[in-house]
Amino acid sequence: MNEKIFISMFLLVGLLGYDAFSQKKTLGIEDFEKPLGDWFEAGDARLNADDEKKLDALAGEGVLINGENGRTVHLITGEQHGDLELQLEFMVPKGSNSGVYLQGRYEIQILDSWGKEKPGSGDCGGIYQRWDENRQGNKGYEGTPPPVNACKKPGEWQSLTITFKAPRFNSKGEKTKNAQFKRVILNGITLHKNVEVTGPTRSSLNEEEGALGSLMLQGDHGPVAYRNIRIKK
Numbered sequence: 001m002n003e004k005i006f007i008s009m010f011l012l013v014g015l016l017g018y019d020a021f022s023q024k025k026t027l028g029i030e031d032f033e034k035p036l037g038d039w040f041e042a043g044d045a046r047l048n049a050d051d052e053k054k055l056d057a058l059a060g061e062g063v064l065i066n067g068e069n070g071r072t073v074h075l076i077t078g079e080q081h082g083d084l085e086l087q088l089e090f091m092v093p094k095g096s097n098s099g100v101y102l103q104g105r106y107e108i109q110i111l112d113s114w115g116k117e118k119p120g121s122g123d124c125g126g127i128y129q130r131w132d133e134n135r136q137g138n139k140g141y142e143g144t145p146p147p148v149n150a151c152k153k154p155g156e157w158q159s160l161t162i163t164f165k166a167p168r169f170n171s172k173g174e175k176t177k178n179a180q181f182k183r184v185i186l187n188g189i190t191l192h193k194n195v196e197v198t199g200p201t202r203s204s205l206n207e208e209e210g211a212l213g214s215l216m217l218q219g220d221h222g223p224v225a226y227r228n229i230r231i232k233k
Contacts, residue, residue, distance in 0.1 A: 039065065045057055
C-alpha cells in the first residue's frame with residue numbers, strides 16, 4: 001500500500017473514532033439562543049455574604065448565572081439533540097430552584113433540597129411530574145423521586161450526569177417508545193436507572209414530543225449558576 005494512502009487512512013480512522021466515541025462539546029453562552037435575558041458569564045459564583053438566598057459573581061468566564069434576582073428567561077440551545085449524555089455542575093443559594101430539561105421536555109429538578117429526609121419528585125435530582133389541568137383529583141401525576149437525598153449545601157458546586165434516550169417514532173410519526181432516563185447521577189450517587197417518561201413534564205417548552213429537541217436550563221425560578229456543561233450525542 002502506498003505510504004501516503006496508509007497514513008491518510010490511519011488518520012481518518014483515528015478522527016472517526018474520536019468523533020464517534022470520545023468527543024464532548026462544552027457549551028458556552030454563545031451556544032444558547034437569544035434573547036438571553038439577564039444571563040451573563042462570570043468566573044465563579046458564591047453565596048452572598050449578606051443574603052444566603054442570593055449568589056455573587058466573580059469576574060471571569062466559564063460560569064453562567066441568571067442575573068441578580070434569578071427571574072429571567074430560560075437558556076435554550078440552538079442545536080437540537082436526540083440521545084444524549086450530559087454532564088454539568090450547578091450551584092443554588094438557599095431555597096432556590098431551577099431545572100434541566102432534556103429536549104426542552106423532560107425535567108430533572110434542580111433545587112435546594114439540603115437536609116430533606118424524604119425527597120419527592122420535585123426535589124433535587126427528581127424526575128419532575130407531568131401536569132394536566134383537566135385531570136380529576138391530582139393534576140400532577142407520575143414523576144419519580146430520588147431514592148436518597150444526594151443534595152449538597154446551598155452555595156456548593158454540585159455535579160449532575162444524565163444519560164438520556166429520546167423517544168422513538170415510526171415512519172408515520174407515531175411514537176413507538178417513550179423517552180427514557182437511562183441513568184441520572186447526582187454528586188456521584190446514582191438516583192435513576194432506566195426510568196421512562198410517558199410525555200413532557202410540567203413547564204416544558206411544549207407538549208409535542210419529537211425525535212429531536214433543544215436542551216433547556218430553567219432561569220425564572222430563582223438564582224442559579226451552571227458551569228462545565230458538556231454534551232455527547
